[in-house]
């Protein structure tokens with residue numbers, strides 16, 4: 001259900017340009033529109049803060065706009081994409097398309113989201129049938145039935161269930177249960193003592209929850225009491241939930257059990273009938289991620305009153321759909337989730353928000369149109385070739401490792417050879433024919449789409465795994481490694497850069513930007529602290545000799561220590577929780593650099609705009625992280641995300657790479673200098 005290996009969840013990056021054509025065209029004048037040269041801030045010494053040296057020029061000219069919590073190259077590309085999608089939607093709206101067609105669905109969805117007259121008039125009315133179901137709950141059995149129902153329309157309940165590949169048998173889909181139920185993004189927000197966490201939980205208890213309850217019809221006193229109980233309920237679960245770093249061990253978070261064992265963990269829930277009501281058919285075995293959470297859930301069924309529970313569920317319904325309701329609901333969701341958590345100063349224009357929602361719910365419909373217009377077979381082929389260049393260079397790196405035994409190496413070659421690249425867009429598209437979209441209410445369109453996705457997931461149970469499936473759309477500025485399929489998924493949008501044509505990017509930049517920061521990053525995820533525990537077929541199974549595992553872990557620990565030493569706004573980076581991403585970044589850089597050394601540009605060694613090929617490689621990598629975050633967004637990221645902040649993902653791993661010191665003449669005494677014995681080398 002959750003994608004554990006997605007990169008760049010907060011700041012997204014795009015990939016540059018021509019892989020083959022750039023080196024063919026030797027007469028090309030790359031200096032004219034040099035995407036890296038024009039962003040430099042030469043008042044900063046590269047050895048003091050490379051990120052700011054590389055990107056500072058752009059950052060000075062591009063402050064974060066009020067409606068954003070961060071602003072960078074990914075956002076600029078995103079803006080271009082929204083303009084394209086707006087055109088597609090506006091045309092769909094006036095197309096008089098056949099009922100049930102994809103064109104009708106996107107046009108009507110867009111219409112319903114922009115129909116603010118109807119939205120304001122309806123207020124909370126569209127949710128009334130759901131709220132009255134909650135009012136009718138009489139006992140624990142009714143309550144659990146309501147969990148099941150709400151689950152099918154995308155409302156969070158304490159039972160966080162989903163169908164996914166069995167980690168130990170990747171060809172089989174299984175029902176899986178996770179910890180969940182809480183309203184704040186992470187269990188730590190209920191306990192941490194840093195100012196950011198305290199501000200957030202204080203606002204949540206004293207402002208956000210009371211406002212939501214008052215808007216949904218409670219008096220001020222009732223709202224205040226309901227807020228306290230809801231917070232206590234969530235805090236109780238948070239206390240039995242695992243921390244981010246404790247979710248990394250795939251064995252500890254894999255507890256396969258028959259329903260009878262689940263019944264012993266949480267005896268007050270009739271699991272068989274609950275799963276049936278959720279739409280999960282014929283379940284006899286489940287994989288429970290965090291059993292102690294389900295023990296706590298069972299306890300909370302008895303220690304909190306039915307009245308407390310009803311209030312908790314009302315809040316979940318109203319906040320789930322608040323952004324699609326009238327202004328007071330929408331404003332409060334934005335105030336808390338946009339401003340308090342991430343520091344946004346104002347809302348995005350409505351049309352952009354509606355498009356973002358549509359993109360989230362029917363992304364593949366838009367994606368089909370997107371790739372037809374913007375991603376040719378020729379472009380796809382270029383990036384497929386770049387993947388192979390990285391694969392062969394990674395193999396050479398493994399061959400040269402002095403810490404890995406020959407036996408483990410042989411298995412590593414096999415796993416690497418079997419990494420499946422998915423480049424650009426899926427071979428077949430998801431079928432939206434059972435989704436009904438009309439001209440409103442907007443919130444009910446969203447609810448039906450949530451239900452569509454729930455059914456889509458639930459129907460996988462008992463069917464063979466579809467290994468051709470994509471978990472993100474081609475227009476997404478992100479990429480991921482899925483260990484169960486041993487695959488890297490690289491959407492088309494990764495290959496767009498604003499204001500620069502394919503042919504204007506030289507190989508150095510492309511290898512830093514695309515090969516190192518994305519392709520190599522994802523490929524090495526298959527061999528990071530988590531990924532290495534899965535074999536070539538995607539099964540959780542030990543294939544390393546124990547002594548090789550020890551040596552790997554020692555090297556990873558050096559990187560954990562390095563990142564534990566970084567902090568911002570008084571918050572320390574969690575080296576352990578971010579290790580997988582940091583291992584992947586460092587691996588992507590060193591493999592990308594050696595792949596680049598095979599190109600003509602490197603061999604010829606001619607500078608462009610005074611920058612050597614190797615300097616341009618490092619600058620190309622840094623371009624992928626061009627951008628900045630607001631204090632609130634960065635603080636929330638450090639507490640909730642397994643990715644370190646973008647600037648640290650440039651400056652951190654670079655200090656481990658000898659060629660970086662050489663290329664920029666970095667000496668002892670420069671801020672980025674670290675002693676050679678402290679530099680980490682894994683791949």
Ligand SMILES: [Zn+2]
Nearest residue numbers: 005006007581
């Ligand atoms: Zn990653």
